[in-house]
Amino acid sequence: MKPIDAYFVAQGKKDGKIYTLALFIHYNRSSWKGLKDNIFVQAQIVEKEDMETGQVSAAFIEEK
Numbered sequence: 001m002k003p004i005d006a007y008f009v010a011q012g013k014k015d016g017k018i019y020t021l022a023l024f025i026h027y028n029r030s031s032w033k034g035l036k037d038n039i040f041v042q043a044q045i046v047e048k049e050d051m052e053t054g055q056v057s058a059a060f061i062e063e064k
Contacts, residue, residue, distance in 0.1 A: 004029065018048040 004027040011020045026040040 016049065020046045020048070022046075 006025040008023040008025075009020065011018065013019070022044045024042045028035050028038050028040065030036060
């Protein structure tokens, strides 16, 4: 039988930050010794905050 996989992504915003959750679920139905019928879960959370703008100008870069 083939392995069964599921992937879920969700995104939300709170206090000016954007949070992204990526969830991968793998149900291993192979005949690998010790791994058969195991469920593997991997979760990744990314927090993104908008960068400040106007901090550096072309004139400032030329000056330096």
